[in-house]
Amino acid sequence: MASRNRATLVVGLAAAAALALAGCGTSGGGSASPSAQATKTEIGPGEGQLSILGWPGYVEDGSNDPAVDWVHPFEQETQCKVSFKPFGTSDEAVTLMRTGQYDVVSASGDASLRLIAGQDVQPVNMSLLKNYPDVYPFLKDKAWNTVNGTNYGMPHGWGANLLMYSTDKVTPAPTSWSAVFDDAAKNTGKVTAYDSPIYIADAAVYLMAHKPELGIKNPYALDKDQLAASVNLLKEQRKHIGEYWSDVVKEVQAFASGSTVVGTTWQVGANIAAADGAKVATLLPTEGATGWSDTWMIGSKTKNPNCAYKWLDYIASPKANAAVAEYFGESPANPKACELTKDKAHCETYHSGDEAYAKQIWYWTTPVAACLDGRKDVKCTDYSEWTKAWTEIKG
């Protein structure tokens, strides 16, 4: 009997707790109309600390490589002590930013609009930032950093998602993404791909070149049939994948041990691998590639707005921008950085300022139902459908 009474009590308590919680289930979701007004009119003295959320390799304090350090100079200059949290995918960045624990974030195009719509970042008064006038004009006022004429951050730099291969194991050297799609069987079990729904766009870029009859005009604007074609391609690829990566360090390690020989990467991965003595090379395949154009944004709940503004200004300053761009392997946002890179040919290598080249890269953008390529007669698939498709691809 006692145990029955106890069971009743537990059930009763659970029911009470559930009822109390059910009271939560009434409010609607947040409204998606951002307040478009930068309130800040001057940068005051720093608050003494700054928490940064960024891509790995964007905030280096010398702990990975003593020669690579642009955080300490910033701390000395501003007295803002930096704490850094890296993330592996844009989705992770959006989730972490929603906690309100971070002052600034380096957002790629597939995260920035979601952050703005979710009111997780605030408008930035660009006139307070000394280095903004120097930034390449083709990076300013773009769809991924500006909404209704309101600027939301400082352009950081841009680059392409490249194809990396082990030079001693993959011969002849690949020139096309077919190395990871149609010809993946040659290296079956040793192919790698980026572990995020946004990777579906890479398959779409490939199909644009090889299956023009699908009529894909923009890899981020896929209707149901185009998405299905991309998903099928990725399901074929899945048979040959050894590992999906979202942690670039783990990817590099797989290349170093030979568990992976070909796949998509960022230049920073190739740089780390080369530094470790792995025989790898990267290329921008003939089909073009997806890529990123990043923006430093300020959290809407930040308690350190002055340090945040100082960071945005600092990271676009010629010296810091050169150091980041060179370490990560991307084009700087500030042309003055080109004179300060260790490798004088850096900006040439990455086609900085080459607007025509920059246009060949399909920058990460969040797919939405209203087609980004301007089609009005069909509904495009949005990011939630991409997320479900991605789970299905991985099986």
Added chain:
Amino acid sequence: MALQSQQPAPGAPSVASAVPRPKANKVSALLHRSPRLRLAGLITAPAGWLVLVYIAALAALLITAFWTVDTFTGKVSTAWTTDNLVTVVTDPVYQRITLRTLWIAFAVTVIDLILALPMAFFIAKVASARWQKLLVVAVLMPLWASYLVKAYAWRNVLADGGLLEWLGAPLGLQSPGYSETAVILTLSYIWLPFMILPIYAGFDRVPDSLLEASSDLGAKPLATVRLVVFPLLVPSIIAGTIFTFSLSLGDYITAQIVGGTTQMLGTVVYANVGAANNLPFAAAVSLVPIAIITLYLFIVRRTGALNSL
């Protein structure tokens, strides 16, 4: 009660006792008088903790599973819907992942059982007292290393040109690479101590005199194991399987480090919380292992295994 016998009878001349009686403490007197209050004082804190941490957290999870997320802004919208649960139960992808996770948990449990039984028997019944201590320490030793360290060590062991390939080369065996098999191997290694310890404790509780009696009565060794040792051991074995099975069912870290492309329930939850930012769906997926474990516990409860945990 006993105290009242010391009260002088009313009207009797009071005798001053040599020892002054301590004054009764009001609180303890009150508690003494009301057993319900006593019980409340003892049980409120642990019960409150249980309700807050377990029941409320589980209820919150259950509730969240009925909400949805605005995929663009990433805000949870609290309109009621059963879509998430329906998807988890009916979508073939999640059915496959559930079955795969069950298979991995089952395989890990069986492998650990096969390894643990002879080891535990040796430690409990064969080894001398000194060796017994050393061997128990040796079994516990891996638990001192962090879970992550062990998983990454296996990542290196399983890599191309790693230890496993080197060992297997003379036999013509290949490393399984980063795969489902790799997950099973790694998890079997990591959870093995959790299987050995309860079984060792179970063997330890079987008195030697029972085994002697059994053979005095003419039982052959195998018959003794079958009819005497095994029935006494069943609760301990089930206790061990609860550990290995439930820990494997919820694992997501090992699957990410050595799993290659393997998706388990844990990794789906992790991806939906961390990457896809879809907390309601993650909650719906996480109810699957909870349901499985609850069912398993209900089944084994009848065997009395839970009493020996």
